[in-house]
Amino acid sequence: MFSPEERSRLREQIVAAARADQRITGAAMTGSSALGNQDAWSDIDLFFGVRDAEELAGAKYGMTELM
Numbered sequence: 001m002f003s004p005e006e007r008s009r010l011r012e013q014i015v016a017a018a019r020a021d022q023r024i025t026g027a028a029m030t031g032s033s034a035l036g037n038q039d040a041w042s043d044i045d046l047f048f049g050v051r052d053a054e055e056l057a058g059a060k061y062g063m064t065e066l067m
Helices: 004-020 053-064
Strands: 024-029 046-050
Touching: 004 024, 004 046, 004 053, 046 053
Parallel strands: none
Antiparallel strands: 024 046
């Protein structure tokens, strides 16, 4: 489990990596963070769009490597 500060820092790192990845065309926060209702048990919910379906597997792998 992450502290709120650690969770925020990790989310910022993931979004920065997505911005640097040319395969990713968009990102959105979903879940409790999108509503401003995070609590100690909240996770990081992000949605990513990719330019081409053929790039999906590589983009997913790149994002999971951050963890």
